[in-house]
Amino acid sequence: MIGAPGKRPPRGDKKAAPRRWLTLVWLILPTAVLLPLVLLSTFWHVRTHVLLELATTRLAFTLGGTERRELLDRSVAFSSLVVEKCRSVEFTAEKLEVADPRQLVPATGPGEAPHFPAAAWRELSPTAPLKLRCLDPAAKLTLTNPDPAADQVGILDRIHFEPGSQVILEIVPDLKPALSLETETPQELNLHLGPTAELATDFVKPGDLKVPFAGDLLTYRARLPEAARTLTVTSGEHGLVLIITPAQASAAQLFRQPLDLPLAAVELLEEDLEGTVNSALHDKAILRYPDFPAIPAVTIEKGQALGLSGLSQARLSGLELDPKKGALTVRFDGIAAHAATKAGAFAADQRLTLFQTLRYNARWGLLTAAFLWLVSTTKAIFELVKKIREG
Amino acid sequence: MERGRPPASRRRGRTLLALLVLVALPLLAQYDPKLQYQKRDNRFEGIKPKPVSGYDVELLSALVAEREPSASWPQTLHVRFYLPAAEPVFLTVRQPRPKTVYYWLDKVVPPTPWRAMAWNEFAWLTEPVLKQLTATGVDDLGVVVRLRQNDPSKRETVAPAALFHTQPPAVPGGYHFTFKTNGTAFVTSRIYRDDKEVFRRPQNQEKGGSPFTLSWNAQGQPEGEYRLELSGYFSDNTPLAKEVLFYHRPSWK
Numbered sequence: 001m002i003g004a005p006g007k008r009p010p011r012g013d014k015k016a017a018p019r020r021w022l023t024l025v026w027l028i029l030p031t032a033v034l035l036p037l038v039l040l041s042t043f044w045h046v047r048t049h050v051l052l053e054l055a056t057t058r059l060a061f062t063l064g065g066t067e068r069r070e071l072l073d074r075s076v077a078f079s080s081l082v083v084e085k086c087r088s089v090e091f092t093a094e095k096l097e098v099a100d101p102r103q104l105v106p107a108t109g110p111g112e113a114p115h116f117p118a119a120a121w122r123e124l125s126p127t128a129p130l131k132l133r134c135l136d137p138a139a140k141l142t143l144t145n146p147d148p149a150a151d152q153v154g155i156l157d158r159i160h161f162e163p164g165s166q167v168i169l170e171i172v173p174d175l176k177p178a179l180s181l182e183t184e185t186p187q188e189l190n191l192h193l194g195p196t197a198e199l200a201t202d203f204v205k206p207g208d209l210k211v212p213f214a215g216d217l218l219t220y221r222a223r224l225p226e227a228a229r230t231l232t233v234t235s236g237e238h239g240l241v242l243i244i245t246p247a248q249a250s251a252a253q254l255f256r257q258p259l260d261l262p263l264a265a266v267e268l269l270e271e272d273l274e275g276t277v278n279s280a281l282h283d284k285a286i287l288r289y290p291d292f293p294a295i296p297a298v299t300i301e302k303g304q305a306l307g308l309s310g311l312s313q314a315r316l317s318g319l320e321l322d323p324k325k326g327a328l329t330v331r332f333d334g335i336a337a338h339a340a341t342k343a344g345a346f347a348a349d350q351r352l353t354l355f356q357t358l359r360y361n362a363r364w365g366l367l368t369a370a371f372l373w374l375v376s377t378t379k380a381i382f383e384l385v386k387k388i389r390e391g
Numbered sequence: 392m393e394r395g396r397p398p399a400s401r402r403r404g405r406t407l408l409a410l411l412v413l414v415a416l417p418l419l420a421q422y423d424p425k426l427q428y429q430k431r432d433n434r435f436e437g438i439k440p441k442p443v444s445g446y447d448v449e450l451l452s453a454l455v456a457e458r459e460p461s462a463s464w465p466q467t468l469h470v471r472f473y474l475p476a477a478e479p480v481f482l483t484v485r486q487p488r489p490k491t492v493y494y495w496l497d498k499v500v501p502p503t504p505w506r507a508m509a510w511n512e513f514a515w516l517t518e519p520v521l522k523q524l525t526a527t528g529v530d531d532l533g534v535v536v537r538l539r540q541n542d543p544s545k546r547e548t549v550a551p552a553a554l555f556h557t558q559p560p561a562v563p564g565g566y567h568f569t570f571k572t573n574g575t576a577f578v579t580s581r582i583y584r585d586d587k588e589v590f591r592r593p594q595n596q597e598k599g600g601s602p603f604t605l606s607w608n609a610q611g612q613p614e615g616e617y618r619l620e621l622s623g624y625f626s627d628n629t630p631l632a633k634e635v636l637f638y639h640r641p642s643w644k
Binding site: 060082084101102104106107109110113114136137138140142166168170172173174175178180182184200202203215216217238241243 | 488490526527528530531567569574575577579592593594595596598599600601602603604605606624626627628
């Protein structure tokens, strides 16, 4: 009880002052504790489940899981294929010719390709099967169709990627965009070819075959027997690089559908000539928070860099080649320990804050509502009981 | 001088640096921080994020053709080159085809100043970085010794180098020049001694980002300055041109 103003409080009210102080403390304490915690939670970023939809010219990732996985569709038809880092190439030819490099008619404008006149070709007598050896680290093999009007030269073999290995996909800009695929694990590929193929070889030597022309860059034309239209490519011990120009029929479905690849890491950055880390994004990217649909998605502009690390439970769920844009359309999600973007000199953490995870969490919302209901109802009952007793 | 809190601009700079590191973190996180590009003894060496293809045509390596075979990383690697005149030297060792990250060595400080009209050598230990890069071998390295200027340009001067670990090849009998274009292009390569063509690589379609090498057998060619010329055009009809000047010295003496 509080005494009347101007009068000394009665002796029995001496304890009232500390009780009042205690009441004030109890009133202030929750605010004093909760307010800094709430403030802190708005800055405290936590591991966040993110889903990214983006278009990029380059995507590098490390395969997760424990099993070998496939990335490409099971029958990718190609109109041109470049193989880098090969060890050997083997095939059987019914008829094999090599072109005199001095007689090459160079291309003079766009849409044209260099070609050899009929007189440039010299027939060879291959032993069956013919084995070409890639003797130099710079060795390269290009497969095309000798008929420039034909859209397809062959069908790619199934390529398996080992868990823990890195895969690099990159768009090679051209009139018909190609896909560069680099893997670091050894491969042996059996390519199924059509009846004829042209092979441009660079630093690739035919085993015992005598070739009448000198030079590291030679072009062969082969007619393949119907019973053995397979060309086997063996890679070096550190994997190989394939530059695939898909045939028109395969361009739309180059990758497996549906795709569900476990990822251990993903990288979307490049370094510019000044040494600054930059984005490989081709267009705007959308970053969503699938566990919190009410939180607005983040739009990452083309020039912004995006870095993700400490990924867990990540999976690549969509991958498409967009020939018109000359880009890869990628969709993946995972729980990121770090997710940051950089626009010019400004960097931003894109993980959710603790506050957001509480505010937008349905369970926490329900618990808070239940708690408020409990407090208000208890208070009402308490007041009601008090009034009944007084009355 | 006051030694209290650093000024606001410096604090902002530190914060920015920390955030930039955060963005770059995923890229280099898989490697030991000790492997990252940094100053080491007489050079800067380490791994860097993959570069964007900024130059339309770039010289990635200019090496003496003969290479010593090596199944694993030797203790030490040596680069030897002939310096025809007293000029600034910029030596770079790199991977011509970078993966997610790639090896880079530059800003070397020679034990003694580079000597003009003489063979010069630089050696470095493979233990700190190269030996840790298990998916890379000696054959994956390229070397460019640029003279006069560090940055690539349309016309540049280089000193072709020998990369070896025990002894250099018997004679510098030929050269490997590795280039890449940043888009698909039709490229013809020629080497001239004065105005006389001594080598030609026929026109070939080179895919953007895919390194291509031209190999010139210099046996019997006189000592002196040569000019390597790349010509052609990109698939969008943009012309392509590059010149590389180099000095051919047919003996190690």
